[in-house]
Amino acid sequence: MDVDIGNALASEVAQGVSDASLERLDERVYRAHERIEAAVEDREFGYASLALPEDADPAALHEAIESVDAFAGGTGPGPAAVLTVGIGGSALGAETVTTALGLRGHHTLDNVDPVHVRRLLDELPLDETLVNVVSRSGTTAETLANFLVVREAMEDAGVDWSERTVVTTGESGPLRDLADEHDLPTCPVPEGVPGRYSALSAVGLLPAAALGGDVERVLRGGAAGHAALEPSLFECPAYAYAAVAYALEARGATTNVMMPYAEALEPFAEWFAQLWAESLGKDGLGQTPVRALGATDQHSQLQLYRAGRRDKFVTLVRPRDRDDLAVPETDLEELSYLGGGSLGELLDAEFEATEASLAAAGRPNVRLEVDRLDAEGVGRLLYGMEAACVLYGELLGVETFTQPAVEWGKRAARGLLGGGDFEEAREVAEKAVRRIE
């Protein structure tokens, strides 16, 4: 992974960062890195995430998958589909890894929309589906409700769910009890690692492994990202990205548009949005992540990015190398320039044109590149963004690894559903209504 901050410099765009300012910021990066390094070494809460490439245990992951009765021993055919039942950090990392690696057959139930759940269950080959239930606490309402529905759907279809289910959860809780009761294979949720930082653990890697992905190489990419952490933004791409994003925010870029030019990175942008939002969005601070996709969103969002409020910067991401597809020659004169080229060349031209177009309008942007979207490149990219987010949190002075603001709504919903007496549920009932029909 490397980062090009050329279009974020004050010499190029008015709201950019000056060299002198970056030099001063680098002193803070140095100290923050010392803090991060020591905390990772001690596996402090949250910081332990950055030790995952070394701490994760892929052998245990494979063992859990091979212990799923219906697909036992890895001798028969593997599952045709993996159904992850999880939400937020329990789903986004896994979705990101399988999609980035181009693995097919991974489906996710990360919402409780009855229409969607029913349709997905109708379409899946249930007897060939590995159910991957993920919840650290084992009490996440959406996940557990969906799992109850999945179990029943399998029973109704005459399929033994207990022979097709693997559970990833903490050391205790209802899911752990259930796994014990039915003797289900389990994977641990790593200690001290918040969900949004768990992509490089069983939480993020199990579906990829079950579908034949090379998760050891993903972890190797993560380890390379770890080895690339240096105590200077001028020496370390992840820190360069974070420091520049932070400096741009201080100069007005309160929105960070994450815009990969690769369909396989669409879930990556979602994953990044969670990482950024939950880690930094607190105490009235934090950059708002916006998920975009190149080249598609040039025809939807670029007008705003280039000519709207000066409150954003754009992160353009691409693999330097990818399989390509030729565009046939055409006798349509006005389009002849497209023929004989390739879709990859067109996409690269769009990428560079958009980048320059933003700079020409004085809009800061940063380029992130990986060599290729292979297992190592994906691991490197995920690790790099996590390290960037941790550094950003240090610079901003927030509690990077907690998400206290989501508790209120959880209690309210539980109270509304009769799961206990919660004051928050009473507040829901008192909503101010001003309805226009």
Next chain:
Amino acid sequence: MDVDIGNALASEVAQGVSDASLERLDERVYRAHERIEAAVEDREFGYASLALPEDADPAALHEAIESVDAFAGGTGPGPAAVLTVGIGGSALGAETVTTALGLRGHHTLDNVDPVHVRRLLDELPLDETLVNVVSRSGTTAETLANFLVVREAMEDAGVDWSERTVVTTGESGPLRDLADEHDLPTCPVPEGVPGRYSALSAVGLLPAAALGGDVERVLRGGAAGHAALEPSLFECPAYAYAAVAYALEARGATTNVMMPYAEALEPFAEWFAQLWAESLGKDGLGQTPVRALGATDQHSQLQLYRAGRRDKFVTLVRPRDRDDLAVPETDLEELSYLGGGSLGELLDAEFEATEASLAAAGRPNVRLEVDRLDAEGVGRLLYGMEAACVLYGELLGVETFTQPAVEWGKRAARGLLGGGDFEEAREVAEKAVRRIE
């Protein structure tokens, strides 16, 4: 469609709008509506969009579909799949309508990622696929390049593309020439209607019609939305939404989070984001639309929305009624409150809990509801948001129907690909580079 602005009032949230302020704003709504009504009547550029429910010609649409040789006459089986080749406004409306209506088999090539294009073409049953090419100018690089690739893939598979293709384009241009040459059925892009406002025309309705959707009822829903336009925000849901969004922006909510609680409305949020971004994001103004999905993003973005910068408001959307799915009883004590309920009840509880959670933290939010996600509800919702956006543009004083900022990049990309001599392409070559590896 109705709108509840209770949680956007100053009496509820600090950054909210006072009643007196809304009264004053309503005078501007009155005048803006007079202007809009006259311009729609005269079919002025852009404003003509709001007359589409009456002007659209669904019979011509059906005729075009029935003229596609491979599926001729509607007597044999219809196409198994519809492949829309288009980008931005030429794809998002169609995707929104088919998904909201729950129609299966609509695929979109709205990006030029070679890996993705190849995979999709490998998976589609090409001989049973209707190719729906959409470009007003007939020169959109991404669309035309993809179409050339699709044609070749069909030829390679021994499938006659010219018997499976319908073209939606303007009165002249390369696509029109090509349609004439091969005697392909065509639909017109309506005059005076920018792409992002074309959902209620052939551009947005053809795939739904080809897959058996009731597009007449969608148009009827749009017409009901038109009939519901009244010269007061207190009488008209669409204007209430726009006026409150505008007033909240003036009070700091420069970001508008569009968060439907329905998987089938995920493309709707994308469509809304284009509508809002391209219409309002200009002259250094405009609210940034952010696409979210409930309940999923409660576990990803809610921390930020509730505790991050006070620069947002959240639009919560749901159908009041939907098909439901029971959650089985469970003997897991801690989860027994979930058993015996339904996923729909859980989703509604999450919706209301999130809404109240935001209000309790002083974060403005607005509720949008439709009776049901049926054809009429979808048409009503799309029309309502378009009318809202037009009113917002009037209040903001921008040129709602143009998108001038995207031209620079188009010229640059064309120049880079050898499609002519463009100064912009030279600027791309001069990019400032500051790379950290």
